[in-house]
Amino acid sequence: MSCQTADELIHGYLDGELxxxxxxxxxxxxxxxxxxxxxxxxxxxxxxSLKEESLYYRAPEKLKKRIQSALHKEAKAELFPRxxxxxxxxxxxxxxxxxxIGLVVWKLLPSSIRSPGxxxxxxEIVSDHVRSLQMPGHLTDVLSSDQHTVKPxxxxxxxxxxxxxxxxxxxxxxxxxxxEYLNNRTVATLVYQRRLxxxxxxxxxxxxxxxxxxxxxxxxxxxxxxxxxxGMNYWAxxxxxxxxxxxxxxxxxxxx
Amino acid sequence: xxxxxxxxxxEEAVLPHLDAAYNLARWLTRNETDAEDVVQEAYLRAFKxxxxxxxxxxxxxxxxxxxxxxxxxMQHNRSPELSLPLDESHEIxxxxxxxxxxxxxxxxxxxxxxxxxxxxxxxREVLVLRELExxxxxxxxxxxxxxxxxxxxxxxxGRKRLQQALTxxxxxxxxx
Numbered sequence: 001m002s003c004q005t006a007d008e009l010i011h012g013y014l015d016g017e018l019x020x021x022x023x024x025x026x027x028x029x030x031x032x033x034x035x036x037x038x039x040x041x042x043x044x045x046x047x048x049s050l051k052e053e054s055l056y057y058r059a060p061e062k063l064k065k066r067i068q069s070a071l072h073k074e075a076k077a078e079l080f081p082r083x084x085x086x087x088x089x090x091x092x093x094x095x096x097x098x099x100x101i102g103l104v105v106w107k108l109l110p111s112s113i114r115s116p117g118x119x120x121x122x123x124e125i126v127s128d129h130v131r132s133l134q135m136p137g138h139l140t141d142v143l144s145s146d147q148h149t150v151k152p153x154x155x156x157x158x159x160x161x162x163x164x165x166x167x168x169x170x171x172x173x174x175x176x177x178x179x180e181y182l183n184n185r186t187v188a189t190l191v192y193q194r195r196l197x198x199x200x201x202x203x204x205x206x207x208x209x210x211x212x213x214x215x216x217x218x219x220x221x222x223x224x225x226x227x228x229x230x231g232m233n234y235w236a237x238x239x240x241x242x243x244x245x246x247x248x249x250x251x252x253x254x255x256x
Numbered sequence: 257x258x259x260x261x262x263x264x265x266x267e268e269a270v271l272p273h274l275d276a277a278y279n280l281a282r283w284l285t286r287n288e289t290d291a292e293d294v295v296q297e298a299y300l301r302a303f304k305x306x307x308x309x310x311x312x313x314x315x316x317x318x319x320x321x322x323x324x325x326x327x328x329x330m331q332h333n334r335s336p337e338l339s340l341p342l343d344e345s346h347e348i349x350x351x352x353x354x355x356x357x358x359x360x361x362x363x364x365x366x367x368x369x370x371x372x373x374x375x376x377x378x379x380r381e382v383l384v385l386r387e388l389e390x391x392x393x394x395x396x397x398x399x400x401x402x403x404x405x406x407x408x409x410x411x412x413x414g415r416k417r418l419q420q421a422l423t424x425x426x427x428x429x430x431x432x
Binding site: 008009010011012015017042043046047049050051052054055056057059060063064066067068069070072074075078102113127132135136137138 | 262263266267271274275277278279282283291292293295297299300303304328329331333334365368369373382386387388392393403408409411412417418419422
């Protein structure tokens with residue numbers, strides 16, 4: 001074994017990660033080579049100085065409490081989507097009637113938003129939106145109001161090219177973009193600003209080509225609008241009122 | 257009910273590794289407040305993806321998420337660490353190192369801490385996982401998404417740099 005080979009293998013030997021044959025070769029080499037033997041001794045000493053207990057940072061107790069409370073909130077939000085539920089119970093007698101209405105509405109809705117998956121997705125989008133505003137610096141990965149900066153930023157990060165337009169003239173200012181993990185895939189997220197309100201616009205390819213109309217819903221006080229256009233899924237969410245958010249959705253659809 | 261048990265099993269599988277998560281985040285961000293924020297964010301991410309966790313090594317699974325969250329944090333904060341490519345020309349040969357063992361032995365914890373903190377993040381993370389967290393090469397490889405051989409060579413190079421920092425007399429003088 002050459003010193004050059006041993007130079008790296010000594011570390012595998014030190015860590016007990018070599019197989020028996022390799023270990024024996026390293027031992028044999030160290031018996032013959034004083035330099036490599038010294039390297040090994042030095043590294044043994046170095047290792048023991050790293051075992052000092054105070055080098056290990058233990059989590060402060062308050063962090064544990066903070067995380068537990070954040071987790072409970074998150075679990076609660078997942079458990080009670082806040083939209084369905086009690087109404088059905090109190091409706092009691094008119095349940096059959098409501099079912100009938102429901103059926104009619106169901107028939108009228110575009111097929112792409114009927115699935116219970118959309119219910120979960122809407123909840124996931126609300127969680128993402130809330131988190132994007134909670135964590136400092138989490139709102140954008142690329143901070144720019146220039147569509148020619150934001151659009152190329154997505155190159156190579158997602159397997160599609162989202163359209164990026166600034167609507168500053170209509171008072172929906174492009175604020176930046178980021179990546180999110182939604183619906184089991186990486187999606188492009190554009191952030192717009194209107195006055196003090198932020199709008200998150202999530203974009204990813206739909207399963208099939210074509211377009212569907214807007215579907216509007218509310219979750220936890222946020223307005224959500226979903227539509228499909230040119231084979232892409234769009235979800236816009238904001239605490240902005242539904243009229244202005246609708247105006248925004250129209251702009252995006254016309255801009256495409 | 258189902259979600260409640262999700263939280264319970266999550267807390268049971270992942271919460272005990274809070275120290276490991278914090279230690280890694282603290283060494284990578286080199287800052288207490290940032291480490292706390294990163295760890296909290298990592299736990300929320302982990303909770304979200306907990307449905308996809310089927311293994312039994314909650315620690316390695318969590319640390320991979322913590323590491324990713326740290327790197328995202330470094331990108332957001334435009335940490336110079338991520339833009340500086342590793343300078344391969346300064347690779348150290350073992351035989352060129354100061355053979356003085358005594359200097360390392362007498363190095364106090366403060367010096368060791370500072371030397372480790374000053375290592376490039378690529379070396380710091382494998383050393384923290386190996387020496388402080390006592391993880392196997394296989395676990396480190398899965399957390400850092402590196403081949404096993406690269407884990408070993410990063411450890412080798414990182415330790416040489418650390419030894420150099422601790423035995424370099426100039427450096428030692430500055431510290432004392």
